Amino acid sequence: MRTVLRAMARNRGALGGAIFLALVLALAAFAHVLFPQSPWDMAGAPFTPPGQDGFLLGTDSLGRDVAAGIAYGARVSLLIGAVSTLAALAIGVGLGALAGYAGGLIDDALMRVTEFFQTIPSFILAVVLVAIFSPSLASIVGAIAIVSWPPVARVVRAEFRTLRAREFVQAAEVQGRSRASIVCREILPNALPPIVVLASLMVASAILLESALSFLGLGDPNLMSWGFIIGAGRSVIQLAWWVSVFPGIAIFLTVLALNLLGEGLGEALDPRLRQGTRL
Amino acid sequence: MSLLAVEHLSIALPPGGDRAHAVEDVSFTLEPGRVLCLVGESGSGKSVSAGAIMGLLPQALRPQSGTIRFEGEDLLAATPARLRSLRGARIGMVFQEPMTVLNPLMRIGDQIGEMLLAHRWAARALGPVKARIAALLEAVHLPDPGRIARAYPHALSGGQRQRVMIAMAMALEPSLLIADEPTTALDVTTQMQILRLLADLQRRRGTAVLFITHDFGVVAEIADDVAVMRHGRIVEQGTARQVLAAPAHPYTQSLIAAALHEGAPRIAAAADAAELLGVERLCKTYARAGIFTRTRARRALDSVSLSLRRGETYGLVGESGSGKSTLARSIVRLVQPEAGAIRLAGVDLRPLGRAAWKPFRKRVQMVFQDPFASLNPRMRVGEAIAAGPIAHGMARAAALARAADLLALVQLDPAAAQRFPHEFSGGQRQRIGIARALALEPELLIADEPVSALDVSVQAQILALLEDLRVRLGLTMLFITHDLRIAAQICDRVAVMRNGAIVEEGVTAQVFSHPAHAYTAALLDSVPGRNWRQGGAHG
Numbered sequence: 001m002r003t004v005l006r007a008m009a010r011n012r013g014a015l016g017g018a019i020f021l022a023l024v025l026a027l028a029a030f031a032h033v034l035f036p037q038s039p040w041d042m043a044g045a046p047f048t049p050p051g052q053d054g055f056l057l058g059t060d061s062l063g064r065d066v067a068a069g070i071a072y073g074a075r076v077s078l079l080i081g082a083v084s085t086l087a088a089l090a091i092g093v094g095l096g097a098l099a100g101y102a103g104g105l106i107d108d109a110l111m112r113v114t115e116f117f118q119t120i121p122s123f124i125l126a127v128v129l130v131a132i133f134s135p136s137l138a139s140i141v142g143a144i145a146i147v148s149w150p151p152v153a154r155v156v157r158a159e160f161r162t163l164r165a166r167e168f169v170q171a172a173e174v175q176g177r178s179r180a181s182i183v184c185r186e187i188l189p190n191a192l193p194p195i196v197v198l199a200s201l202m203v204a205s206a207i208l209l210e211s212a213l214s215f216l217g218l219g220d221p222n223l224m225s226w227g228f229i230i231g232a233g234r235s236v237i238q239l240a241w242w243v244s245v246f247p248g249i250a251i252f253l254t255v256l257a258l259n260l261l262g263e264g265l266g267e268a269l270d271p272r273l274r275q276g277t278r279l
Numbered sequence: 280m281s282l283l284a285v286e287h288l289s290i291a292l293p294p295g296g297d298r299a300h301a302v303e304d305v306s307f308t309l310e311p312g313r314v315l316c317l318v319g320e321s322g323s324g325k326s327v328s329a330g331a332i333m334g335l336l337p338q339a340l341r342p343q344s345g346t347i348r349f350e351g352e353d354l355l356a357a358t359p360a361r362l363r364s365l366r367g368a369r370i371g372m373v374f375q376e377p378m379t380v381l382n383p384l385m386r387i388g389d390q391i392g393e394m395l396l397a398h399r400w401a402a403r404a405l406g407p408v409k410a411r412i413a414a415l416l417e418a419v420h421l422p423d424p425g426r427i428a429r430a431y432p433h434a435l436s437g438g439q440r441q442r443v444m445i446a447m448a449m450a451l452e453p454s455l456l457i458a459d460e461p462t463t464a465l466d467v468t469t470q471m472q473i474l475r476l477l478a479d480l481q482r483r484r485g486t487a488v489l490f491i492t493h494d495f496g497v498v499a500e501i502a503d504d505v506a507v508m509r510h511g512r513i514v515e516q517g518t519a520r521q522v523l524a525a526p527a528h529p530y531t532q533s534l535i536a537a538a539l540h541e542g543a544p545r546i547a548a549a550a551d552a553a554e555l556l557g558v559e560r561l562c563k564t565y566a567r568a569g570i571f572t573r574t575r576a577r578r579a580l581d582s583v584s585l586s587l588r589r590g591e592t593y594g595l596v597g598e599s600g601s602g603k604s605t606l607a608r609s610i611v612r613l614v615q616p617e618a619g620a621i622r623l624a625g626v627d628l629r630p631l632g633r634a635a636w637k638p639f640r641k642r643v644q645m646v647f648q649d650p651f652a653s654l655n656p657r658m659r660v661g662e663a664i665a666a667g668p669i670a671h672g673m674a675r676a677a678a679l680a681r682a683a684d685l686l687a688l689v690q691l692d693p694a695a696a697q698r699f700p701h702e703f704s705g706g707q708r709q710r711i712g713i714a715r716a717l718a719l720e721p722e723l724l725i726a727d728e729p730v731s732a733l734d735v736s737v738q739a740q741i742l743a744l745l746e747d748l749r750v751r752l753g754l755t756m757l758f759i760t761h762d763l764r765i766a767a768q769i770c771d772r773v774a775v776m777r778n779g780a781i782v783e784e785g786v787t788a789q790v791f792s793h794p795a796h797a798y799t800a801a802l803l804d805s806v807p808g809r810n811w812r813q814g815g816a817h818g
């Protein structure tokens with residue numbers, strides 16, 4: 001673990017990504033301290049440009065503070081990103097592990113189901129699911145999880161298939177260990193690095209998906225999210241560019257930070273790519 | 280003038296390694312038309328020396344001092360372009376693993392042709408190139424050169440691919456051929472064919488050969504001169520006759536002793552002991568059946584029967600693909616055979632399910648081939664050893680305490696239990712693997728090529744440990760190996776397998792001195808250094 005952290009610290013991109021994410025997390029955690037007023041309240045005159053009347057990032061068509069929206073929106077975006085990724089991991093790791101460990105007909109059947117999900121464009125499926133179940137935090141998280149588990153399942157299955165044939169797994173089998181013990185103690189720890197990397201990238205794509213859904217008006221109507229602010233500012237972009245641009249930058253930087261972190265994790269967890277230890 | 284003269288060559292390792300130099304103050308010469316064997320174990324610097332001659336060292340390694348003169352020209356001072364024109368044309372190369380050297384997407388003929396054209400052997404005239412390719416393939420005794428030239432690498436066997444590599448290396452009639460462990464990845468009969476081919480080509484064309492190997496048997500087979508390397512230094516050199524007959528350095532002596540497998544006389548098992556394991560007409564066919572894939576079948580075990588008596592060591596010898604590993608894995612239910620019986624002390628194990636098998640896991644254990652792959656890299660050694668007893672109901676604390684005792688039993692520091700596998704050498708890892716197998720106090724120990732991935736001197740230690748444990752713990756052992764020298768050293772009885780069937784079985788000394796089956800005779804004839812060994816035994 002310590003070597004992984006040290007390798008991460010050497011990778012400038014990953015370090016920058018981690019620092020930026022920590023800042024976003026702090027912003028989300030202290031949103032109510034920085035902006036005691038609700039982000040839905042009218043705080044000043046509509047269309048106040050950035051920097052005027054004490055509004056750092058200006059106000060929107062109803063006079064709501066964009067900066068407050070971004071701070072509260074960070075909560076929603078990060079929450080949805082994390083929870084939906086966890087849900088997708090639960091489905092993907094479970095099915096992928098089962099398919100990879102069992103092999104044979106179970107593997108064939110599960111992989112065809114996975115391919116079935118992959119043939120449907122994920123965004124369209126998410127839109128349909130949210131529209132059917134009416135937009136709410138739960139339905140959005142569920143929809144994102146359902147469209148993003150197939151790649152996890154495929155990666156986990158591939159890892160399990162190769163690890164299953166390894167001699168240390170066979171040795172555990174010969175020791176008479178239970179299947180649960182073999183999967184949890186022998187195979188899963190060795191399959192973790194690619195899963196961790198994939199998860200960090202999935203958080204980024206979940207934030208993007210939620211923003212896109214909110215932009216289309218399919219977000220939870222009670223929650224201020226980055227995508228919602230952009231969607232609301234779309235019709236007035238020529239009059240007040242700041243309403244759309246600042247939350248857009250927030251999404252862009254957060255997703256970039258997550259990607260850098262994921263890439264850094266991938267390198268740090270792969271001993272062959274770990275810098276400095278190469279001969 | 281010598282063809283190749285390496286003088287005081289030193290190559291530094293990057294800082295932080297286990298020693299300062301990969302190669303230190305190495306000097307040797309190779310005369311035209313002679314075969315020099317560079318012998319050493321892994322990490323001795325023999326491959327780095329060859330890499331320096333060819334100008335193919337990894338980026339991190341740079342020659343520090345010394346000279347390499349080839350046909351009078353200093354290779355260390357040569358430009359990359361000059362080296363490129365020498366490689367292939369004047370210096371031919373053959374590597375260990377022929378599959379990774381050949382381009383899988385190119386026909387064999389095209390790959391050899393590319394070699395000729397790259398060095399402007401012919402001015403892009405295809406007629407002579409084609410004829411030359413056919414002549415080369417014929418010179419390395421490949422059947423039907425026309426068909427081979429049109430084939431892709433995957434269609435050839437390992438031995439055929441190595442012949443293609445040799446044809447390629449000899450294509451431009453180089454004056455020096457560097458062969459880096461060219462037979463290590465091959466079966467014993469194929470190895471002997473390749474060695475004979477190399478010796479034959481070398482004699483006919485007068486090519487000088489720098490042959491890198493770890494096996495003194497191979498040295499006895501082909502070398503004129505020998506240089507023995509250890510920790511980056513040459514500890515002994517001289518003519519093959521002189522070094523093999525009267526090795527001066529203790530390290531050379533230990534390597535030769537290990538190659539001869541002169542172990543202590545073993546305590547043989549009683550010939551009338553009761554049967555512990557009986558395998559009867561076991562059949563296994565590998566068939567990959569899926570909904571969307573075509574079924575393909577391959578017979579791995581074809582009605583195999585054998586019987587192990589309590590307390591004996593039973594050897595199973597054969598080349599790769601003969602089914603010996605499948606048999607071992609069937610006995611521990613890693614592979615499920617479709618017909619036959621596996622009786623352990625009278626109980627047929629074959630029809631038993633996973634749960635019904637569990638009590639027998641304590642009685643049958645296995646040591647695996649690859650010490651690097653057979654330990655979980657993310658699990659502490661003590662945990663790995665204790666996991667078996669814990670699975671069978673032993674309390675965790677007691678199992679961990681027992682793991683420490685077992686580490687002491689296999690002559691490792693009990694504190695090793697707290698460390699991870701990557702902190703150990705190959706031989707140490709194999710000791711851990713043995714401790715793991717012994718943790719369940721088995722009656723039958725199956726050892727599947729337990730030493731084939733290890734250096735010769737380490738092999739001898741592990742074999743001695745296994746023999747010691749077998750006697751002390753009263754184990755019965757099924758020992759699988761491709762190396763007949765090892766089988767002769769430690770087995771009471773042997774069975775020779777070929778194509779999934781046992782072709783001959785009997786008391787080891789008898790089978791090896793008077794083979795009844797032609798295949799056994801061919802195997803014995805292929806053991807490298809056989810004549811030298813016999814000579815050594817008599818004189």
